[in-house]
Every structure is written in structure tokens, then in C-alpha cells.
Amino acid sequence: MTDTAARLVLASTSRYRAELLRRLGVDFEPCAPGTDEAPVAGEKPHARALRLAIAKAEAAAGTRRDAVVIGSDQVAELDGTLLDKPGTASRAREQLLASSGRQVDFHTAVCVLDTRDGHRHVHVDLTRVRFRPLRDEEIARYIEREQPLDCAGSFKCEGLGISLFEGIDSSDPSALIGLPLIAVARLLRNCGVALP
Numbered sequence: 678m679t680d681t682a683a684r685l686v687l688a689s690t691s692r693y694r695a696e697l698l699r700r701l702g703v704d705f706e707p708c709a710p711g712t713d714e715a716p717v718a719g720e721k722p723h724a725r726a727l728r729l730a731i732a733k734a735e736a737a738a739g740t741r742r743d744a745v746v747i748g749s750d751q752v753a754e755l756d757g758t759l760l761d762k763p764g765t766a767s768r769a770r771e772q773l774l775a776s777s778g779r780q781v782d783f784h785t786a787v788c789v790l791d792t793r794d795g796h797r798h799v800h801v802d803l804t805r806v807r808f809r810p811l812r813d814e815e816i817a818r819y820i821e822r823e824q825p826l827d828c829a830g831s832f833k834c835e836g837l838g839i840s841l842f843e844g845i846d847s848s849d850p851s852a853l854i855g856l857p858l859i860a861v862a863r864l865l866r867n868c869g870v871a872l873p
Contacts, residue, residue, distance in 0.1 A: 683793055685870065688737030688748040693835075697856040698747070701865070701872060710736040710748065722754040723801050726786035731799065734790040741792050745868045748788045749856050753829040755781050760830045769820050769831035773841070777811040781830055785852040789864035798867050800860035802852040806830070807843040815841075 685705040687698055695707055710733040716725060727750075734748030753760035755775055763769040783804040790797050819825075823837045832838030834845070834853050851858040862872050 683743055683745045683791065683868070683870070684741075685865075686737055686741065686744045686746040688733040688746055691855060693854055694749060694856045697851050697854055697858055698861070700851075700858060701862060703865075703870065703872070705747075708737040708746075710734075712736050714750075716759070722752040722759060722782070723784040723786070723803070725759075726750045726752040726784040727788070727799060727801050730786035730788040731790075731797065734788040734797070738790050738792050744792045745865065745870060746790045746792065747856075747861060747865075748790070749786060751783060751785045751829055751852075751855055753781055753783050755779065762827050762829055763831045764826055766820050766824075766826065769826060770816055772831040773808075773811060773816045773819070774813075776808045776830065777816075779808055781806045781808065783830070783853055785855065785857050787857055787861055787864065789861070789868060791868045796868075798864040800857060800864065802847070802849050802857040802860060804845065804847040804849075804853045806834075806845050806853070808841055809843045811841060 685703055687705050687707045688710040690709045712732045729750035730748045734746045738746045760772050763772055786801045788799045825831050825833050849857045849859040866872055
């Protein structure tokens with residue numbers, strides 16, 4: 678940690694992550710990291726999330742020498758199969774049908790990179806979501822109403838998606854939305870960012 682005040686950079690253009698970070702009452706600059714998110718063969722889901730969170734932070738840090746950069750990534754896993762953002766209603770339907778009555782693990786990684794001293798602070802959160810058994814018409818109605826096409830696992834837990842679950846096991850409820858704020862706050866304090 679250094680004494681020089683740093684600007685805060687969020688290595689993401691995700692509106693969900695920006696909304697979450699605003700909860701901490703800090704000013705920040707969003708930045709598109711332009712990171713290649715192609716999977717690596719044999720990579721475990723938590724390792725992929727962490728690799729991408731670090732890569733995003735490092736890419737957004739670029740030549741900035743006065744910044745604290747936050748990179749984050751989330752990987753959803755159903756029995757070892759990755760559930761990416763569906764992109765289409767038909768893929769969202771497939772994901773939700775596969776998740777019906779089952780548990781999906783969400784690995785949400787964060788990397789806070791302090792460019793003033795080069796220190797990198799990381800954390801990976803594990804959230805387990807238990808889906809209730811879902812009927813076809815419930816899935817169709819949900820997708821039509823919420824359009825969760827840009828969300829890993831095809832739901833928005835901060836919205837109507839919460840009705841799809843039997844339970845959520847997590848130490849940080851914000852992690853499931855895309856940014857584990859409890860860890861982010863701790864890591865920012867480690868970098869000298871004043872938070873309550």
C-alpha cells in the first residue's frame with residue numbers, strides 16, 4: 678500500500694458489476710478490458726474464473742500507474758459442464774431445463790490490482806444454487822419476462838430468477854450477481870481505499 682491517492686477502475690462494462698460497485702459509495706471509471714475469454718482445455722471452473730479476473734485487471738491496468746483496478750469473472754458449473762451466457766432464448770431454455778431440480782456452482786473471482794506498487798489481491802467465492810424442479814411453461818414464462826440472455830446460468834437472482842430456486846448457499850449474496858462485495862471491500866481496504 679502506498680500513500681499516493683489512486684483512482685479506482687472497474688475492468689468491466691457489465692451494468693450488473695457497476696451497480697454492485699456503486700453500493701460501496703466509491704467513484705470509479707469503467708473500462709472494457711478486451712480480454713480473450715476462450716476456455717483452456719482441462720481448466721477447472723474456479724481456475725478459469727480466477728485466470729480471467731486477473732487477465733481483466735491486468736489488461737485494464739495497462740499503463741496506468743495511479744490506479745486500483747478491479748477485475749472479476751464468474752463461471753457457472755453444472756456437474757463439470759460450464760454454463761456460459763446463453764445469448765439466445767433457446768439456449769437459456771436448455772440451461773434451465775438442465776438445471777431443474779439440481780445444484781449449480783458459481784465461481785466468482787475478483788482481482789484487485791494496485792498499479793502503484795504492483796500488488797495483486799485475489800479472492801474466489803463459491804455460491805451453490807439449488808434449483809427447484811421447473812416445468813416447461815415456467816421456464817418459458819420466466820425467459821419471456823426477464824430475458825436473462827446475458828447471464829451465466831440463464832437467470833437473474835436479483836430479479837424474478839429468485840423464484841426458480843429452492844435455496845442458495847453463499848457467504849456473500851452479491852457474488853451471485855457478479856461481484857463479491859464483501860471480498861472487494863476487504864481487498865480495497867488492503868489497498869488503502871477508505872471504506873466504512
